[in-house]
Amino acid sequence: xxxxxxxxxxxxxxxxxxxxxxxxxxxxxxxxxxxxxxxxxxxxxxxxxxxxxxxxxxxxxxxxxxxxxxxxxxxxxxxxxxxxxxxxxxxxxxxxxxxxxxxxxxxxxxxxxxxxxxxxxxxxxxxxxxxxxxxxxxxxxxxxxxxxxxxxxxxxxxxxxxxxxxxxxxxxxxxxxxxxxxxxxxxxxxxxxxxxxxxxxxxxxxxxxxxxxxxxxxxxxxxxxxxxxxxxxxxxxxxxxxxxxxxxxxxxxxxxxxxxxxxxxxxxxxxxxxxxxxxxxxxxxxxxxxxxxxxxx
Numbered sequence: 173x174x175x176x177x178x179x180x181x182x183x184x185x186x187x188x189x190x191x192x193x194x195x196x197x198x199x200x201x202x203x204x205x206x207x208x209x210x211x212x213x214x215x216x217x218x219x220x221x222x223x224x225x226x227x228x229x230x231x232x233x234x235x236x237x238x239x240x241x242x243x244x245x246x247x248x249x250x251x252x253x254x255x256x257x258x259x260x261x262x263x264x265x266x267x268x269x270x271x272x273x274x275x276x277x278x279x280x281x282x283x284x285x286x287x288x289x290x291x292x293x294x295x296x297x298x299x300x301x302x303x304x305x306x307x308x309x310x311x312x313x314x315x316x317x318x319x320x321x322x323x324x325x326x327x328x329x330x331x332x333x334x335x336x337x338x339x340x341x342x343x344x345x346x347x348x349x350x351x352x353x354x355x356x357x358x359x360x361x362x363x364x365x366x367x368x369x370x371x372x373x374x375x376x377x378x379x380x381x382x383x384x385x386x387x388x389x390x391x392x393x394x395x396x397x398x399x400x401x402x403x404x405x406x407x408x409x410x411x412x413x414x415x416x417x418x419x420x421x422x423x424x425x426x427x428x429x430x431x432x433x434x435x436x437x438x439x440x441x442x443x444x445x446x447x448x449x450x451x452x453x454x455x456x457x458x459x460x461x462x463x464x465x466x467x468x469x
Contacts, residue, residue: 175259177282178206181273181307182247187288190320192250194463195286197329197432198316199351205259206251209276210244211269212236240264270306277311284465286316289457308457308466314347314438316465317457321432328356331407332426333435334418334456335363337394340437343469345398348435349405358408361398362425363391364418388413419455426462433463 178200182188244262251260265272277285287304308315333348335341348359365388391413399409414421426434436453457464 176201176204176284177280178204179273179277179280179282179285180206180208180247180251181269181285181287181303182208182210182243183269183288184210184243184246185288185290187290187319188247189250191286191288191318192247192254192320194318194320194432195251196254197320197327197463198465199329199348199353199357200255201352202255202257203259204255205261206255207261207263207276207280207282208244208247208251209263209265209273210240210247211272212240212264212266213269237264237266240266270303270310273303273307274310277313282313284314284316285311286318289317289319305454305458308454312468314465314467316433316463318463319461321462327354328358329353329433330429330431331357331359331433331435332422332429332431332462333359333361333398333402334422334437334452335361335391335394335398336418336437337390338437338439339469340439340467341394341398342437344435344437344465344467345401346469347465347467348407349401353405353407355406356408357406358410358429359402360425360429360431361395361402361409361411362418362422363395363411363413364421365391365413365415418452419459422456423460426460431462433465434460435465435467438466438468 180192182192241262241264244264248260248262251258263276273285273287285307287307289304304317308317331348333341333344335345365384395411395413399411402409412421412425422434422436425431434456436456438453453464453466457466
């Protein structure tokens with residue numbers, strides 16, 4: 173098995189600083205090859221003048237890249253302090269932060285990309301709000317949208333995982349199983365049961381009733397299977413199956429548990445069939461108050 177590779181986007185903001193600290197709560201192995209990349213955003217040039225008044229200002233791209241290099245190296249130092257055995261590289265670039273992260277991931281092939289949920293404003297020339305969502309939607313590997321919790325910097329870890337019987341949700345469970353969690357860590361397995369509208373005929377009502385029963389049985393089976401796998405690695409496990417919107421259920425349970433991270437599959441069973449429908453992983457990543465790891469097997 174090859175050494176795990178992690179690509180980390182860093183912009184010097186408080187959120188990205190917290191994302192580095194949050195790595196301690198991700199169950200990551202003691203030996204990892206990590207790449208920190210800081211991207212100074214390339215501006216779209218304005219017209220040279222408006223009404224004869226100059227509108228452009230000289231931009232020293234070399235100075236921008238040097239500033240980005242300083243930030244990347246400072247993040248490398250922090251990571252090496254937290255994880256002395258990790259092999260950490262630092263790179264800087266100028267351009268579109270999300271696009272460069274995606275391009276670097278395609279070239280370097282990490283198992284995981286880590287980005288903060290928010291970064292500097294556009295005026296700061298580095299990461300800003302939409303970058304994390306763009307990376308989440310475009311990446312072909314797993315993505316961790318990191319929100320470090322300053323009020324609980326220590327271990328153990330509390331995890332929420334959403335399951336629905338799909339192979340994507342199974343991959344989320346397997347990702348947790350593959351990690352190394354400190355003693356006393358807890359996981360809560362969540363299964364959401366869809367709320368279906370009334371139907372017009374008795375025949376359809378019977379068909380829907382049968383379908384709902386089959387779907388509920390599948391969710392219950394998936395929750396039981398995931399719970400058993402997580403108990404087998406020493407996690408304290410609880411579970412919940414409830415009707416409702418999966419995004420709301422996962423985020424509310426994470427708040428109630430004061431979770432460090434929500435793990436979800438990148439996709440679910442599909443719009444007609446089940447729980448993690450298309451954009452649920454993206455919605456959870458946007459709404460949650462804790463870190464969210466979207467797993468692509």
